Amino acid sequence: MKRLMFSLAALGLAAVAHADTVNIVSQAAFVSPSGAPSSTISMAFTPNAPIVFKVAGKTCRWVSSSSPWGSGGGAGCNYSITVDDGGNLINASSNGNGCTAAGQAMIAACN
Structure with missing residues (x-):
């Protein structure tokens, strides 16, 4: 019974573990009324x-x-x-770990 409970717990932990994330911030520029709101889309997933x-x-x-x-x-x-707000990709960052390098390398990998 203990072995079954441990196996089920391990499966549950594996199902929710995410190793990679992508955050995309979108900016807008309102002229009237003035303002500069932004929104973020986040995706976390197990890489495969x-x-x-x-x-x-x-x-x-x-x-x-x-x-x-x-x-x-x-x-x-x-x-x-x-x-x-002009549709340009900016502020590209990554945490290293063998990932696509931050900055221009990430932007260049988008075409």
Whole structure:
């Protein structure tokens, strides 16, 4: 019975564990009334393939932490990028760990 409970608990923990995250911040610029609101879309997932998504008319292809694509073993690739009010990709960041490098490398991987 103890072995069954441990197995079920392990399965439950594995189901909710996410190694990679992508945060996309979208900015707007209101002229009237004035203001600059933003919103964030977040996606957390267990990596099993390269990360591919579409934003601002571009397809981004980033490394996930899932072997053989990244550093492997659940090291975690945590990304953030902003789409400014002109549709430009800016403020690209990652936490390393064998992931797509932060900054221009992330933006260049979106075309």
